[in-house]
Amino acid sequence: MATAWIYNYACSLDEEWTFLLRSRWTKMKGLYIVTRFLPLILFASGLYSAFRSSTCMVHPCLDPxxxxxxxxxxxxxxxxxxxxxxxxLAAMLCFSFTFIATPFGIAFATAITAACATGSIPGITGCYQTSIGFWNFVPFLLLSVFQLGLLILTLIRAIQDWRTNTGHLYVVLVNHNISYYACGLLFSLTNMFTSLLLHHSYRSAWYQFQGMILAILATHMHLHLWQVNQHLHDSTGALVSMSDISFDNPMA
Known part of the structure; x- marks a missing residue:
């Protein structure tokens, strides 16, 4: 996964640095940077914890x-x-904080019991959890409900506005939202069932993969939205502010 993330970043390096250098510094841009580079920190800590028994709790607690x-x-x-x-917005943020607290609590409670054992290769130690509890599926259940709710909200708004708002930016925004929520919902449902049916070694790989894919999707879709806005600005001469989406312009 670390190799896949680095390859993906290398392929989009020119576009990303164009965005980082040309767009204004806003809260949304800061969130973009956190979302983009946090998986790299997770991969580094995950690879490190695979060889050092003292860091068992770092990786699972940062995944959410x-x-x-x-x-x-x-x-x-x-x-x-x-x-x-x-x-x-308040309702969505409250639910998201609930989703944060639940996996953090489960991660701390279960990581404490992680067994640090020596593998088949001499001198290699790691964190091996035989079980992390039946309740590990709860964060994915909450996330599935949350993503389904956001998908429904997007569809309702799109149906309400489809006659009055046919701008290209609006269409891109709606399409991105629907695609992201559909992908996220599929991953969350998959992780919910693997948490119940599979061994920890298999299910942990799935939810780490989900985190990487969602981060890549979110940042690439935001980058594409900014590029569409720049293209419209270059072709019409009138800037429609999208680089700081949702903070300045109601239609950002």
Whole structure:
């Protein structure tokens, strides 16, 4: 997964640095940077903990942060689609904080019991958990419900506005939201069942893979949205602010 992330970053290096250098510094840009580079920190800590028994708790406790940062990108997009409805934003943020607290609690409770054993290769130690409990599926259940709710909110707003708002940026925004939520929902359902049916070694690989894919999707979709906005600006001469989506322009 670390190799896949590095390869993906290398392929989009020119586009990403163009975005980072040309776009204005906003809260959304800061969230983009966190979402983009947090998986790299997770991979580094995961590879390190595979060889050092003293870091068993680092990796599982940071995994939820990567997923939540990706979700927040699309929480803000949904907030924009609903004309910056503050009540809706408060509800979405409260649920997202619930999703953060639950996996953190489970990760801390189960990582304490992780067994550090020597593998078949002499001198190689790692964190091997024989079981992390039946309740490990709960974070994925919460995330599935949350993503399904955001998908429904996006569809409702798209149906309401499909006649009055046919702008290219709006269409891209809606398509991105639906694609991301559908992919995230599929991953969450898969992880929920693997948490119940498979050994920890297999299911941990699945939810780490989910975190990486969602982070890549969220950042690439935001990057594409910014590029579409720049193209419209270059062709019309009128800037439609999208680089700081959801903070300045209601239609960002």
């Amino acid at each position: 942060v990567s997923t939540v940062s990706s979700e927040w990108v699309f929480i803000l997009r949904t907030y924009v689609l609903w004309n910056k409805n503050r009540i809706l």
